[in-house]
Amino acid sequence: MSVAAPLRPSASSRTRTIEERPLRYPDATSETVMSRRGWWLVGMNFLLPGSAQVLAGSRRLGRIGLTATLAMWALAVAGVLIALFARGLLFSLATNWFVLLLAQGILIVYAALWVVLTIDTLRLVRLVKTAGVARVGIPALAIALVIAVSGGAAYAAQSVGAARDALGAIFGASGPPVEPSDGYYNILLLGADSGEGRDSMRFDSISVVSINADTGATTITGIPRDMPHFPFSEGPMQEKYPDGHEGFADPTCGWGSGINQLRTEVEVCQDGTQLYPDAYTNGSSPGVEATKDAAEGIMGIEIPYYVFVDMKGFADLVDALGGVTITVDERLPKGGGPSYEGQPAEDWAIGWIEVGEQHMDGDTAQWYARSRYTTSDFDRMERQRELQQAMLDQFTPQTVLTRFQELAAAGADLVETDIPTSMLPYLVDLAVKAKDQPVSTIELTPEGGIDEYDPDYDYIRELVQQTLHPATPTAEPES
Numbered sequence: 001m002s003v004a005a006p007l008r009p010s011a012s013s014r015t016r017t018i019e020e021r022p023l024r025y026p027d028a029t030s031e032t033v034m035s036r037r038g039w040w041l042v043g044m045n046f047l048l049p050g051s052a053q054v055l056a057g058s059r060r061l062g063r064i065g066l067t068a069t070l071a072m073w074a075l076a077v078a079g080v081l082i083a084l085f086a087r088g089l090l091f092s093l094a095t096n097w098f099v100l101l102l103a104q105g106i107l108i109v110y111a112a113l114w115v116v117l118t119i120d121t122l123r124l125v126r127l128v129k130t131a132g133v134a135r136v137g138i139p140a141l142a143i144a145l146v147i148a149v150s151g152g153a154a155y156a157a158q159s160v161g162a163a164r165d166a167l168g169a170i171f172g173a174s175g176p177p178v179e180p181s182d183g184y185y186n187i188l189l190l191g192a193d194s195g196e197g198r199d200s201m202r203f204d205s206i207s208v209v210s211i212n213a214d215t216g217a218t219t220i221t222g223i224p225r226d227m228p229h230f231p232f233s234e235g236p237m238q239e240k241y242p243d244g245h246e247g248f249a250d251p252t253c254g255w256g257s258g259i260n261q262l263r264t265e266v267e268v269c270q271d272g273t274q275l276y277p278d279a280y281t282n283g284s285s286p287g288v289e290a291t292k293d294a295a296e297g298i299m300g301i302e303i304p305y306y307v308f309v310d311m312k313g314f315a316d317l318v319d320a321l322g323g324v325t326i327t328v329d330e331r332l333p334k335g336g337g338p339s340y341e342g343q344p345a346e347d348w349a350i351g352w353i354e355v356g357e358q359h360m361d362g363d364t365a366q367w368y369a370r371s372r373y374t375t376s377d378f379d380r381m382e383r384q385r386e387l388q389q390a391m392l393d394q395f396t397p398q399t400v401l402t403r404f405q406e407l408a409a410a411g412a413d414l415v416e417t418d419i420p421t422s423m424l425p426y427l428v429d430l431a432v433k434a435k436d437q438p439v440s441t442i443e444l445t446p447e448g449g450i451d452e453y454d455p456d457y458d459y460i461r462e463l464v465q466q467t468l469h470p471a472t473p474t475a476e477p478e479s
Helices: 011-020 031-047 051-056 059-085 087-094 097-125 132-170 236-240 259-268 286-299 311-320 362-370 377-394 397-402 404-414 421-434 457-468
Strands: 184-192 205-212 218-222 305-310 324-328 332-334 351-353 356-360 415-417 440-443
Touching: 031 051, 031 097, 031 132, 051 059, 051 097, 059 087, 059 097, 087 097, 087 421, 097 132, 184 286, 184 311, 184 421, 205 286, 205 377, 205 421, 218 377, 218 457, 236 286, 259 286, 286 305, 286 457, 305 311, 311 362, 324 362, 324 377, 332 362, 351 362, 356 362, 362 377, 377 440, 440 457
Parallel strands: 184 305, 218 440
Antiparallel strands: 184 205, 205 218, 305 415, 324 356, 332 351
16 A cells, blocks of 8 residues: 655645745745845844744744733833832842842843743754855844943843842831931931041941921031030930030040940940840940940930941042042141141142032042041031032932942941831832932131130020021011
8 A cells, every 4th residue: 555645735825825924934045135134133133122033933932022021011111100200119129139129130130031932043043044144244233232222231130139238238227217207307427437447446437317208308516526515415424414514434435525435335344235235136336336325415406316427437438429520628648647746738738629619539538528627526527517518419320320330339338227128118118209409507616606615505405496497487466
């Protein structure tokens, strides 16, 4: 019994298939047709990853690519809608550790999938059948597009990972967000250099940042580091000094009685864990908590959180921002100070910050904030406030996007805080509102009417209240 040979499609049938489905069944004998088809496949792979496989290759792989692409589009649209109509939710998601981990994983997988789809698209093109120019141009275009897109996704994944790591390193405290106190979130801002031995580290810069809970308007109050005889708010230090701080009981500890000595007094000369047993558990330290109580006593406001800026890493943050621009009013020396009393600055200075507008790198900005041997502590406080404002101005969306990983790495090394992660959405939202508003300042210095040797703390508390809660002018009655 003979076996019939399998039927083969007729020539007319094959021709009709080529004409109706040229992407899947092209005329491989025509270099023009194959070149045109190759450009189309590469373009479709870029515009709608997975579509090239659905039309000309493995439909299963194409469906995976299309599903992933549509899912990414849906997430992008959802992100835009959330940013427009639910900004608080956006900030909550953007500061959530698990959400950031999930986003990083999605970006990595999608970048890898796009590379796979591009390689498979080049296989479908069959370059050997294309014309000479297309044989080079098609793979060059495909490689350029996949580098741009997959490279962008990979960079985004790295940035998300850097943000997650920075958030974990900086905001380690837990707990619910606090309610604003009298309409403000008040945060103690401390600056010091941890590189010279933390056992004797003193806070060189002490400020309180007050952020209006509704408008984001920000007021920075600078507290002189040598402010004496200050009161404390209710707590263990007030019990120890009910009539105001008197200085160290142990003379081996002291350089005086200023507020910047509290850390040494509480943590080096005393057992601070007895005074503040929960400080370390809550992400703070006894020295910081004592300084909080002092700032509250001085200003008459509640200060639930602190941020410590390590001046040793401050330069890295300025460099990550691309530098800051400051107008210098007085020539300032760089350097640790004179070796003996009366030594001219020209003999010990390692450099100078000249008068005029200066675009400072991190090292120069650090000396601008520190320099005090040819000026006063009050001048230095004013420069530090000026530098804080310049850095806030430099945090533009373009700077954050282009330097995000450097900023995140610098921030993780620079900042310590007890602000819980749950507070971040509120504070980020307020920071966005505050961006377009000027920062007001309160300087507790002689220029502000404060006696540096015998401050009037009642007057200071009244000044703070008047600044944070200015009287609303009333309209005069019509005659």
